[in-house]
Amino acid sequence: MRAWWLVPALMMMTGAADAATPTMDCAANMVCASRPQSVVDALQAAGYKAALTKSKSTGNPMIESAASGYNFTIYFYGCEEMKDCNSLQFGINFADDGGNTVELANKWNQSKRFIQMSLADDKTLDVSYDVSTIGGLNQENFADVVDWWSVMLGELSKFFKENPAPTLNK
Template sequence: MFNKSLLAVVALVLAPLGANAQALVDASDVDIIAALVQDEGYRAVIGTDGVGDPMITSSANGYDFDIYFYGCTDGENCRDVQFSVTFDMEDGMSLTRAQDFNLEKRWAKVYLDEDSDPVLEMDANLYGGVSATNFEDTLDWWVILMNDFIDYIDF
């Protein structure tokens, strides 16, 4: 009798966990990441970067950006992603202006490429998995920061 009561209590305690459980998302499956990007209303074109790792090309508010996959083994089983966009500016950007943005904002960073064009990037560690809600929030933050940067450079 005691064992049945104990099992009933354990079942009642654990029941909410099963109802709220959400499958974890990681960077090992580019198709799942692409589907989440599309679910948020953005296009997601799957491709391969220069070293053979997967990547996704997308856009928000008329600006293209890429999602690169890192920590991959032979183009598979990746561990994390990086959101990235480069802005081709006629006169480039000063290092001081890039550093000022980096001081003001969390999450994303700006550096200058060989033509002094700004590159905005944001890394996301997906190793071990995150909830779909967490990834969608990360994508939302990326779009917010990208828009903030566009306003910052008056592009």
Template sequence: MGADMKKTIALFALGLGTPAAAQDVLIDATDPAVIARAMQAEGYKAELTTNKQGEPVIKSGANGDNFTVEFYGCKGVTGCTSFQFFSWYKKEANFTPTLANEWNASKRFIKAAIDKDGDLSIYMDVTGVGKMTQANFADALDWFAVMQGEVQKFLAARRTQAASGS
């Protein structure tokens, strides 16, 4: 079964009918289960689970890297006021605040940070208040996935620079 057919089936399962109809449908961005289904409609894996604190989390991936969607301000496991696309990379010698600042200086929505262990994380926050269209959600998801690929290129270039001593 082709990707387009899988997407059409996923859209019907969401009750969206056709890809064109999906662009106009409002989704409840405060409900992690709805976000998981919206991700699946865009062809992503989306395993809805909870973290150690019992908060909802969606596990997914793009460009060969894993990422999560973490939810904030929830009332139990729904009613969340925001969510964050999040990915992290295990500590490397060149992961410094300067590296994160270099990334952040040229990117608007996706931000990088170095945590206390020296790991690099990238993240993008999205408000969950009110409704959003499937098209708007798909654009945010695509933006994060594309930028996750750009992070890989950015890090590869910095590794090459570090190896060459420049």
């Protein structure tokens, strides 16, 4: 008797095993978007305030913080059912004061490697920094990520002094 059913059954069992395995492993000493509290703890350890909340639009976790004189938000992305997220986006946006243009964003982007600026349809100027945390970031790596963000926010302040300064969107 041929076991024609064996191949499909084995394939189904492999799929079921994969589905039961957590997709976002995060060691206890690592910073991972899949464990929002690890991000909060790492921010606080680096000397930043960090308030864990939820996005009103997606229900995903988000963190409110501040650096270099600006309040900013850390959004969680790649989430499944508002958890098991795999990446973070540090973000801040500025309402249009008449000076928010694609040219202004392009001028910033020409000399910045990690932090990007874009103009939304409503002329809000969005500044963001995306970070994957799959597998986790150690504390030193995450502190470096936050330092880059903080330094670039300081650079943003200088940039706005040299160019038309937008109004911070609250």
